[in-house]
Amino acid sequence: MQELPLAQTHELELIVDRRNRAVLLHRGPELEDYLWAQFDPEHNGLTLFTEKGEPRNLGLAIPKSFSDKLARASTLKLISVSERLHAGRPRQISLLQTTEAFS
Amino acid sequence: MNVGELIERLNRIGALRYEDWRAWVIEESGNSNPTREDVNAAALAWLKDKADGSIWLDPEEEQMLGEFLENVVPKHFDGSVVDALAFLERYGPEIASKDVADLKTYLNSPTGLAMIEKFNGHTGEQIGEMSHFFQQESNQDLSGYQVLRELEGPESVGNTSGSLLAAVTGIMPQQPDTAASAAPAPEAAHAQSAPPALMA
Known part of the structure; x- marks a missing residue:
């Protein structure tokens, strides 16, 4: 059975900054051990993958202006936020663009 | 006293993590947005004070803290005690059994230097490599808070x-x-x- 989009089970904030650094803040149940992320600029979708290649879509609509920046990021830092709103240690994974993933 | 005990002690009193120091600086100074340099200066001053006669530390611990501040921090962390503490937070558990008296020697060894180099970000260039190595070993040195603040x-x-x-x-x-x-x-x-x- 396909898992629910992450945005339906967690509080999520996908962040990019001026230097195209991408961070996913998440709050809620512990995440699976995701190994990489894939961004599909054409459909503006971001999906996380486990080592076995199992996908979990974020379920966030990503506006064009944001997606242009995200398309230039090559890594994604996953940072959990605790109930007490403390940031956990970042876990950095590769962020692939769909075109490069299948080229 | 080994490194693990040192970390436990620093953690217990809230003197290990950058965000704790920052919160303290905000509380003490009333500056709601201190820079990293502000936080470092305050942390350094406080710790130096404690290393120089304190009811908080026994003589051996004072000596250790003094060594840490005088030799390890300037030499390996450009004088940034908050970076040195962040290093301990990140790598301390891996060297927890080492005696703090040997810390300086250890950090000058090839293994210790490689660890510091990794902490300072010089080897985190494998961006795009999808591997366990990258996931586990790359730039995880900064605390989440620090990454977000930057x-x-x-x-x-x-x-x-x-x-x-x-x-x-x-x-x-x-x-x-x-x-x-x-x-x-x-x-x-x-x-x-x-x-x-x-x-x-």
Whole structure:
């Protein structure tokens, strides 16, 4: 059975900054051990993958202006936020663009 | 006293993590947005004071702290005690059984130097390599808080309207014009709770 989009089970904030650094803040149940992320600029979708290649879509609509920046990021830092709103240690994974993933 | 005990002790009094020092500086100085340099200067001054006669430390611990501040911090961390503490937080558990008296020697060894180099980010260039090595060993040296604080002009999309980043760091990210969530928003993030008080 396909898992629910992450945005339906967690509080999520996908962040990019001026230097195209991408961070996913998440709050809620512990995440699976995701190994990489894939961004599909054409459909503006971001999906996380486990080592076995199992996908979990974020379920966030990503506006064009944001997606242009995200398309230039090559890594994604996953940072959990605790109930007490403390940031956990970042876990950095590769962020692939769909075109490069299948080229 | 070994490194593990040192870390435990620093952690217990809230003197290990950067965000605890920062909260303390905010509380003490009234400056709501201290720079990293401000925080470092305050931490250094406090620790130097404690290393020079304190009821908080026994003589052996004072000596250790003095060595740490005088030799390890300037030599390997450009005088940044908060970086040195962040290093201990990150790598301390891996060298927990080492005696703190040997810390300086260890950090000057090839293994220790490689560890510091990795901490300082010189070997985190394997961006794009999808491997366990990258995931486990790359730039995880900075605390999450620090990573978030160093973002420049952050913009966010999500189901919290930017309130998570704001609650953790006090920085409200920009929202793209047409930002929207595909999913119903869970409960909004709550007001920031205070990190543990540093020390009396």
